Amino acid sequence: xxxxxxxxxxxxxxxxxxxxxxxxxxxxxxxxxxxxxxxxxxxxxxxxxxxxxxxxxxxxxxxxxxxxxxxxxxxxxxxxxxxxxxxxxxxxxxxxxxxxxxxxxxxxxxxxxxxxxxxxxxxxxxxxxxxxxxxxxxxxxxxxxxxxxxxxxxxxxxxxxxxxxxxxxxxxxxxxxxxxxxxxxxxxxxxxxxxxxxxxxxxxxxxxxxxxxxxxxxxxxxxxxxxxxxxxxxxxx
Amino acid sequence: xxxxxxxxxxxxxxxxxxxxxxxxxxxxxxxxxxxxxxxxxxxxxxxxxxxxxxxxxxxxxxxxxxxxxxxxxxxxxxxxxxxxx
Numbered sequence: 019x020x021x022x023x024x025x026x027x028x029x030x031x032x033x034x035x036x037x038x039x040x041x042x043x044x045x046x047x048x049x050x051x052x053x054x055x056x057x058x059x060x061x062x063x064x065x066x067x068x069x070x071x072x073x074x075x076x077x078x079x080x081x082x083x084x085x086x087x088x089x090x091x092x093x094x095x096x097x098x099x100x101x102x103x104x105x106x107x108x109x110x111x112x113x114x115x116x117x118x119x120x121x122x123x124x125x126x127x128x129x130x131x132x133x134x135x136x137x138x139x140x141x142x143x144x145x146x147x148x149x150x151x152x153x154x155x156x157x158x159x160x161x162x163x164x165x166x167x168x169x170x171x172x173x174x175x176x177x178x179x180x181x182x183x184x185x186x187x188x189x190x191x192x193x194x195x196x197x198x199x200x201x202x203x204x205x206x207x208x209x210x211x212x213x214x215x216x217x218x219x220x221x222x223x224x225x226x227x228x229x230x231x232x233x234x235x236x237x238x239x240x241x242x243x244x245x246x247x248x249x250x251x252x253x254x255x
Numbered sequence: 256x257x258x259x260x261x262x263x264x265x266x267x268x269x270x271x272x273x274x275x276x277x278x279x280x281x282x283x284x285x286x287x288x289x290x291x292x293x294x295x296x297x298x299x300x301x302x303x304x305x306x307x308x309x310x311x312x313x314x315x316x317x318x319x320x321x322x323x324x325x326x327x328x329x330x331x332x333x334x335x336x337x338x339x340x
């Protein structure tokens with residue numbers, strides 16, 4: 019192994035792959051066109067490992083590891099799509115749907131929603147858990163964008179994009195557990211906060227929680243792919 | 256989990272609720288990041304393992320063998336068990 023240096027060989031879903039030392043399982047899987055469902059992960063942002071959808075099984079270990087933060091090691095045998103994982107992913111998605119008011123038919127992100135797409139991919143046809151139907155607010159005080167907390171899944175992509183890419187850190191999470199909510203500044207109106215109106219958070223939001231006011235109906239595709247490019251350009255400078 | 260348990264305790268639970276409770280507990284236990292999430296479902300799982308007959312008694316005969324649950328209490332807000340997303 020010493021002559022191979024920083025190169026690790028491992029098996030993902032029976033496929034032999036090689037990876038550089040320090041890479042995460044998710045990166046290696048995506049390089050080899052193996053799909054692992056993710057929600058809180060976004061290329062260009064830091065990882066939080068919060069959504070638990072990318073959990074994978076490692077042979078020899080009873081624990082499930084989040085592929086987005088777990089790094090590879092020599093001889094690792096990873097399974098990304100077992101019956102156990104599929105079952106857990108479905109329950110996690112059901113919990114996400116039951117937690118807040120996700121009503122696709124009246125959502126601006128209908129057909130452009132990552133949560134909806136994942137539910138379709140995982141074959142989720144209905145939610146068995148009782149809906150919580152919380153009463154949540156909508157903040158439309160910003161002249162360009164709106165945040166609808168009912169559709170938020172607390173993936174914290176907006177928080178990370180604002181803090182890491184834009185460098186303003188307007189967004190943050192307030193409260194704990196079921197009471198968590200995304201706030202701007204110190205829980206002020208978005209319109210009067212220190213927001214620079216750059217709109218990065220809107221583009222990275224996987225659901226219709228953050229959306230552009232100028233667009234109505236379900237005509238609201240998002241383009242979060244600019245982040246890796248932006249990071250690359252900044253590093254080049 | 257709490258909603259499902261209260262539903263069973265009030266006598267309005269179904270056998271499907273029991274299966275759902277088990278699957279929910281297992282998912283929370285196995286997928287949680289922190290130690291609380293990994294252990295919090297344990298009491299529910301172990302009572303389901305050793306006292307499953309009492310759960311079934313609650314559901315099938317609307318009776319609490321231990322005399323703890325008030326089975327005449329109004330059921331928690333009736334929620335449809337299957338809601339389309």
